[in-house]
Every structure is written in structure tokens, then in C-alpha cells.
Amino acid sequence: MTSPRILIVDDEADLRELLEITLVKMGLDIDSASDLATARDYLKQHEYALVLTDMRLPDGLGIELVQEITAQYKNTPVAVITAFGSADNAVVALKAGAFDYLSKPVGLEQLRVMVRSALRISQFDEQPSVKVAVTPALRLMGQSAAMQALRAQIARLARSMAPVAISGESGSGKELAARDIHAQSGRSDKPFVAVNCGAIPEALMEAEFFGYRKGAFTGAVDDRDGFFQAANGGTLLLDEVADLPLAMQVKLLRAIQERRVRKVGATVEEPVDVRIISATHQNLLDCVGRGTFRQDLYYRLNVIELNLPPLRERLDDIALLAQAILTRLDTEPVSLAPAALDALLDYSFPGNVRELENILERALAFANDGVIEVGDLVLKAAYTPKTVAVAEAEQSVAALAESKVVVQDAPALTAINDIPGSLPDHLDDVEREIIRRALSKTQFNRTQAAELLGISFRQLRYRMQRLDINAPE
Template sequence: MRVLIIDDDPDVADSLGRLVGQMQADVSVVHDATAALRDISDSLPDLILCDVRMPRQGGFDLLPKLRRAAPRARVVLMSAYGSLDTAQRAIDAGADDFLTKPIGRERLEELLQGAAGPQHADVLAAFAPERARFGDLVGQSPPMRTVFGLIEKIAPFPTTVLILGESGSGKELVAREIHRRSDRADGPFVPVNCAAIPDTLIEAELFGYRKGAFTGADQDRSGLIEQASGGTLFLDEIGDLPLPLQVKLLRVIQEGQVQPLGAPRPVDVDVRWVTATLQDLEAAVEQGTFRQDLYFRLNVFTIRLPPLRERRDDLRLLAGHLLAALNERYGPRIRGIEAAAFDLLARHDWPGNVRELENVLERASILSDRDMITAEAIQGLVGASGKAVSAAGYAPATLSIKAETRRLEQLLIRKALEETGGNRTHAARLLEISHRALLYKMKEYGIS
């Protein structure tokens, strides 16, 4: 059992260190944040006791850094000026416990037993604290608090919103939360993935059509824009919208009217526009693949959603939240995640963001034979060093070029299909092969 004590008062820190040392624990005592982080990097502690009030960096400022540096450790904040509000703030910030100094021997023994006992398996509570929730979004990290604040500010206004973020980071959840907090909450929320609809169909899908407008149009059909009237239309991957349609979409946004294919006159619509992309639209404008006037119309208010690697403080909360959802879907089977397994999760860069985390936890919960997600189950999905077992982190299993070519092809095809939401036409374009060749390879490899 290794214990790290962080307190700027040498007398208090040394006294506490001697007391802990009498309990057969390996104790380190430091007096500031820099020394604490250096000590953690040398030897990961099992239990960290950190004072709240210290010069330069206090316990609340240091807490997220301690969590990142020692994800397995139990972190306890302490203060000689304890109060119920301070204790609640500590727990909400992510501390495992809060103690008022001086700390008695009996309470210290309980802490050491807790860190060494079953709880040291780092069982994740399968819920996120209410203060860490923002509708369906979960997070307490500074980047996510910024996002939550922007949503609250813009939601009441009819302003067009552009959400920027990587694939799997939760852009649709942000759009839904904007809708839910707006005065259109009782109206429809219509999500559209522009990259998932073939170019030949997207105009009819968005604008609708009248009977006889084209072969197969045997009845009138309202488009997705008209269906969103009175509510919010969320256009995901707006950067993939074909140029000819960008002109028509701009006209709809400007005039508040949509003209279905084959219709003699336009239809009035009242739509709140929220769009999203993982692309650099400014670069697309310079390259001539995205209209500048449409970009200016969409980019009135921008929300940048951070990737998971920039909000690692939220990993514990997200994992617990996703496990709770999995237990609700499949039955209460998984209690949490072993410490060694969580270490692997904490070291991973998560190129697929929250969606990748959800997929990994779902597969790991199936692979685990116990009621805990084990390191063995996680290692098969993100690797022993936390590197993804994917096309991005491809490592050959053999020296056979023939065998490894087939394996890499399968990884790339699955990744392309995932990136395009299962759209085979767009996946073939990403893979730079023909649509027919993609279908042949999917059949050959048994990919549905």
C-alpha cells in the first residue's frame, strides 16, 4: 500500500505521515503540487491525501491532474476548515472523500482498508452525479462546462448554430440539447446525416416531391425540411452536401420557403437550423467545395465540441454513465471496471471519441466472464499499451503479406463503413475503390 500526502504545512504533513507509516504503509510526503506530480510519475500511489488550501495550486486545482496522473488511486481532499458545502464541492469535483483535519487514527485505518480492499478494484459507479449531467450530455471538465454554457446562452434564440467536432464526439446530443432548451422543444427535432444519403436522393429527401415529379414518385411526400417546420432541423456532416444543393439550401434559409420537386409553388417553413461538421469549412470554401455565402449563413454561432482526449477528466464519469446504459439495455450484469482495465482506458487516445468508448465497453462487457470488466477484455480492444486495435493502430500478427493484406482490408472497410454511418457509396469513395468492388469484398469477408 503506497500513500502520498500533499500538504504545505510541514508539521501537519510529517505528523500525518508518521501516523500512516505506523499502519505498515509506504508513505511519501510532499508540500506542493509540482513535487506531488513528480512523485506520482515515479511510483503510482494507491491513496492520495491532499490539502485543500495550498499556495499557487490548492486541492481543487490539483484534483483533475491527480486523477489523470494516477487514475487508480483513491483521492481524498482534506482541510482544517471543513464545512458541509466544502465536502459537497469536493465530491462533486471528483474526490473519493473529504476529511476535516486533524484526522484520527481510526478514520485513517478505514481509508487504507478501503484503498486496499475490494474498492481498490476501482469499481466505477454506474451513474454520473446529477451535477455532471446536462440533459443527455455528461461531463465536468472545463471544456465541457464551456460547451454547456454556450448551449444555455444560445438555446433561447432562433440563431443558426454550427457545431464543430470530430466523429463520435456527440454533436447530435448537443443539437438535441439546444432544441430541448429552446421555445421549440414541443416541436419536431429532425436529424439528417448529409453524408449518409446518396447524392441522387438527397434533394428529394430534403425538399420533398409531388406525385409524378420523377419515375417512382407515385404520391406526394413532404421533405425533411418541411417535416422540421415548427422545430429544429439538424444537418450533420453539412460539409458533404453537394454544391448544387448548397445553393438551394441557402435560398431556403434566406427566404423561409422550400419548393418540393414538381411543385408549382414553394411552401412556407419555420425552421431552427443547427448544422455540424468534422471538416474545416473555411478550407473547403478556399478550395471551392463549399459556398462562402452559405458558410456565413451557417456560422453565426459556433460551438466547438472537444474530442475525448481533450477531456480525459470526464472518462470516469462517461464510463460509468455508459455502463449504466448497457446494464439498462442488457440487464444489470456489470458492476464496474477493474483498476488495471481502467488504466488501459485512461492511456488510450480515443480517435473515435465517446462512440468508440461506448463500443469498447459494450464489447468488453460481453467478453468479461465476471461482473467486472477486466484488463484482459479491454486489452483485446485497445491493446496492452492503450493503443487501439484498429486500422489506425494496425500491428501485423504474421509476416504473411497475403494474410495481413486481407486483415488490413477488413479493418479499413469496417472503419469506412463506421465513418459513413453504413453508407456504402460514401465508404467506397473513402476507400478509393468502386462501389461494386466494395460489395464484393464485404461479401468475401462476411461484413454486413
């Protein structure tokens, strides 16, 4: 068996030698070049498991090599060596397709970690069986063009160390996408740690992220690892990253740039090897504009952007997702009546796939004979299409004109003289008013109120939930 071959491109003889010695000790074959022209010649002659290039070379920039390799030798991972303090160069290189970078002075342990993960990457292409199988539950489902493009993008970027920023409305699959990136990466046998940045009390944040030493503060009775140590070798998802307080943003930026963290109460830093993914349903750039999110951290996190399109923009996926969700939720075979599917296709899903899951879960409780009918779906009126609302309004106005129905009694219930701007909203208002009255008449006894209204207790409960009617404080 031949050893993997690595190409080193650097004009500093000393550094080149140090890299060579270290990599030869790892049992690798090394070629080294002192300029771009020599590197190009080597690339034509051999296939490399990794190319490691300096940024500034006598006949050009390392970034040119990154671009050429990304375009012509797609299966060859390339990493750059950046000068001390030039964090921007690292971001530029990652954007151009480098899978990772090392900063000067080059730490030998970091070099070894990087080379090992590069070798895992190039192994993948030769022997796909080496790859840990991704369980179906982890995959983002959907056949829409948008979803297929997204999966292809994930497969590409999974190989790289570049930070990924995932955006998308709530429930659109951001966390699932992050898990998918991890599962397809060379880090899949190491931990995936998801942190909800909005859920950690500010005072505990540093300790939670970086760990602490025994005695660092009252209650610190033992040394403890933080999220970074827990995710070492793997992937750290910073979920709802826009919620990070500014003070923590500074510390996080440092940790990401230096790839080192210091436990609270510790005197030394420790190296960490963590791929960072961030996610938010907010517009981070707006947060930068408002001054609630640091621009430098934004720039660091947003090296590769991944956007999850809202479900309403990928109608092709709805039937498939619905069937998959139903199969997961119920052991009995259930199907969607054609009219129910039509209603879902017309719905705008403010809560995206998670809302679809909730709608179907509720519908299952109502469905008879293994078929979900339109009536079993409880869709939020405000998010069903205008066209339907207008058609219904026309119908009911015509009916009203014919029967000259006048609803008397309460002021809220007599306002049928005018055509409401939105019939569904208007009907919701009316329904809300009636339910409130029934509830107040029965001192909020829901069983009696349901009887009074001629509906089941369960129906009343769902209507109250939908209309946001709560018990008095």
C-alpha cells in the first residue's frame, strides 16, 4: 500500500522543513514546492491527499492555488497557512474553497489534527464504505429543486472546516441541516453539540461554553468541561446565535479565531478542534446594523451561508413530507384525502415543517378510518389564502342579502352591515366573542361552556387554543 501523498507549498525553507519532518513522521509521502509554478507542475504529476500552501509566494498568492485546485482537482483538499493576525485571509481562503487553515506560528499538534481530518476526507472519495451511514432520520427530505440544491450544497461543504451560518424561518429545518452537515463530515464519529444561545443565563455563559476549574467560583466543586471541550473533534451548533450578549460575542470570536479556549479560573488555554455552525431565524445583518451583533463575529461565522427556504416556497415537498411524518407518527397506515392535501398546499405554514408536524399530529386525533379529511386539519385562518377568503365572503354576502339575516344582541355580533377586510379574521373575532361569553356565563367551566355551545369539550379546547383564549388570571 502506498502512503498518502501531500504537497507543501512554502517559500520559507525552515518552515517547509519543519512541516516535512512532522508529516514524514506520520508516515506520509511529501513533495514540496517553493513557488506556485513548481506546485502546478507537481499537481499535474500526482494525486494528492492534501495540499498545504502558504499565502504569500514569490510568483503569486496561495489563494490562486486554492481556486485552481477547487476548480480542477475537486477531490483534493487544500489548506492554507496564514500569517499571524491575518484572520481575514483565513476567511477569504475558506470562501475560495480551502477546507481549513493554519495560522503562523504553526502548532504541530494543530497540523497533525488537520492532516488527519484531510486524510479522512480524501479517503471518503475512494472508499465510500468508510463513511458512517447517515441514518434516514437525519436527512432533510424533499424533492423540490430547492431541497435538492440544498442537499448538494451540504454534501460539498460537509468536507470543509469553514464556519456555516444557517438562516431560515422558524421550523424550516435549520437544526436538521446542521446535524446533516455533521453526519456527512469526517467528524461524524465525534460529538455534535447543539447550544441554544438564548437559553443560557448570561452570568453562566462563559463557564458553560469554556468550562471551569475547581474553585473558580462558589459552587465550582470540580473541574468541568464546557461546550467547546464537549464538542472537541466534532461540531458545535450555536443555535439562535443572535441572542448572544455582546460580552460573550467577544469571547466567542477569540475562541473561534485562536482555536483555543481558557476555562474560567484557569491560567492556561487549551487547544480545541471544533467546527462551528451557527443558526438563527433573525436577519443577522440587521442585528449588525442595530449594533446588537458584532460585525467581526458576523464575518467570522458567515463564511458559508446556507438558507432553508420556507415550506410555502417548496410546495413539491408537502405531500412527501406529510406522508413521511404520518408514517413516523402512526403505526396504522393513514393517508391524506385529496382535499386535505389541497388545503395544505394552499396554506402558508408560518411555522414551516414543525407546524406541518403539529397539524398532522392533531389531525390524527380527529381522523377516522385512516383518512385525514380537510375538517381534521386545524389551519390558522389568517394563513389560508386570500382567494378562498374572498370567495367565501362573496358567498356569505350573497346569502345574507337573500335571507336578510340580522344578528341582534351584542354590538360585536351585529357588525355585519360592512364587508370585513378579512372574512376569516372577522369570523374568528365573532367566534372568540361567543366562546368568551359562554365561558364567562359558566365561570370558565369549559365542560359546561361546551355543552352550552353544542360542541364537544375537545372541540372547545382546540378552538380556544386556536383563538388564543386563556383562562382569566
